[in-house]
Amino acid sequence: MTEPGTERIAVIGGGNWGTTFAKVVVDGGRPVTLWARRFEQAVEINDAHRNTQYLPGIDLPLGLTANHELEPVVTGADVLFLSVPAQAARERLEEMRSMLKEDAILVSLMKGVERSTGLRMSEVIAEVSGIPMERIAVASGPNIAMEIAREEPTAIVVASESRETADRVARIARNSYLRSFVNTDVVGTEYGGVLKNLIAIAVGIVDGVGYGENTKAAVMTRGLAEITQFALTMGAQASTMMGLAGLGDLIATCESPLSRNFTAGRLLGQGYVFEDVVQQMEQTAEGLRSVRPVLDHAEAQGIDMPIARQIDAVLHGRMKPADLAPHLATDDDTPRGE
Numbered sequence: 001m002t003e004p005g006t007e008r009i010a011v012i013g014g015g016n017w018g019t020t021f022a023k024v025v026v027d028g029g030r031p032v033t034l035w036a037r038r039f040e041q042a043v044e045i046n047d048a049h050r051n052t053q054y055l056p057g058i059d060l061p062l063g064l065t066a067n068h069e070l071e072p073v074v075t076g077a078d079v080l081f082l083s084v085p086a087q088a089a090r091e092r093l094e095e096m097r098s099m100l101k102e103d104a105i106l107v108s109l110m111k112g113v114e115r116s117t118g119l120r121m122s123e124v125i126a127e128v129s130g131i132p133m134e135r136i137a138v139a140s141g142p143n144i145a146m147e148i149a150r151e152e153p154t155a156i157v158v159a160s161e162s163r164e165t166a167d168r169v170a171r172i173a174r175n176s177y178l179r180s181f182v183n184t185d186v187v188g189t190e191y192g193g194v195l196k197n198l199i200a201i202a203v204g205i206v207d208g209v210g211y212g213e214n215t216k217a218a219v220m221t222r223g224l225a226e227i228t229q230f231a232l233t234m235g236a237q238a239s240t241m242m243g244l245a246g247l248g249d250l251i252a253t254c255e256s257p258l259s260r261n262f263t264a265g266r267l268l269g270q271g272y273v274f275e276d277v278v279q280q281m282e283q284t285a286e287g288l289r290s291v292r293p294v295l296d297h298a299e300a301q302g303i304d305m306p307i308a309r310q311i312d313a314v315l316h317g318r319m320k321p322a323d324l325a326p327h328l329a330t331d332d333d334t335p336r337g338e
């Protein structure tokens with residue numbers, strides 16, 4: 001295993017988050033090679049130190065170089081951060097598998113679940129790469145990419161079943177504007193990032209309909225209760241859901257007009273149908289594809305997720321967006337505790 005502090009670092013995915021995250025690592029003092037899907041994008045990053053499509057106006061550091069070919073980026077890399085849409089992760093990992101160093105560490109930056117299997121990204125990584133869970137990590141938290149690219153301070157949580165791996169990754173993923181915390185609750189850290197996207201869609205829907213702050217606060221608060229119950233049943237720790245990866249990210253995503261999940265929800269609330277929303281979104285809104293697999297898990301575990309169910313109904317045209325919030329009050333008229 002390469003000495004800590006000397007690892008070769010790669011980021012797979014040159015979108016909004018992959019590029020920002022690569023900048024974070026370089027600004028922390030470590031060079032990064034980034035795999036960008038398009039040739040022109042790699043050229044722009046190398047020559048102009050910009051990624052105009054995803055980070056307009058942001059100057060990228062010189063220590064960030066890009067390549068549109070996967071092999072030179074993956075081969076020899078000690079720590080690889082994955083930041084492609086969750087539905088594309090399996091295919092990219094299959095391509096990467098034979099190129100990976102024997103002792104490579106893989107870190108998911110993604111906040112979706114695989115729709116066809118319901119698996120979390122760390123589970124997909126383990127299944128496809130064969131890498132043991134002790135060398136897999138996930139990183140999550142209130143991390144709106146554009147704010148971080150502007151070097152506005154925030155924090156991230158790195159989780160791995162191995163505390164040593166989490167520490168090692170956290171030392172790479174930090175700088176003067178990003179503070180890293182660690183834990184060993186992979187399930188909670190990963191589900192925090194996935195589930196807050198669903199609530200951000202719901203908050204976006206009620207915002208798009210025109211409801212005000214009370215309604216949004218009610219959806220966020222009941223949403224937190226709902227996703228916490230789900231995550232705990234799936235094996236998460238309560239403290240994780242109350243931390244940066246749970247509550248912290250929920251607040252950031254539900255409140256930010258930069259959030260793609262919130263934006264997708266707002267478009268639904270304004271009356272656009274699912275297909276139109278997908279077409280209008282130029283970047284990945286993971287929550288749209290995670291609702292169904294989360295509900296499948298919930299149904300299998302006997303967990304009621306009224307907000308997630310209503311998002312699913314809006315997405316499939318079974319419920320008017322304006323009815324989402326009122327249903328919070330009318331679904332069940334038996335007085336009960338929060």
Ligand SMILES: NC(=O)c1ccc[n+]([C@@H]2O[C@H](COP(=O)([O-])OP(=O)(O)OC[C@H]3O[C@@H](n4cnc5c(N)ncnc54)[C@H](O)[C@@H]3O)[C@@H](O)[C@H]2O)c1
Nearest residue numbers: 014015016017018037083084088110111143144145283284
């Ligand atoms: N943007 C953020 O603020 C942010 C923050 C934290 C986590 N994330 C998570 O990071 C992941 C990536 O999001 P993003 O914001 O970078 O998305 P994005 O839409 O900005 O970029 C996605 C990137 O993946 C590439 N891509 C698309 N389809 C692909 C495929 N089939 N194979 C390989 N590459 C493909 C695109 O070319 C693009 O470079 C998501 O899971 C998201 O939830 C995003």
Ligand SMILES: O=P(O)(O)OC[C@H](O)CO
Nearest residue numbers: 141142143144259260261
């Ligand atoms: O733009 P969103 O909705 O994908 O959210 C981005 C990050 O997950 C916020 O932490």
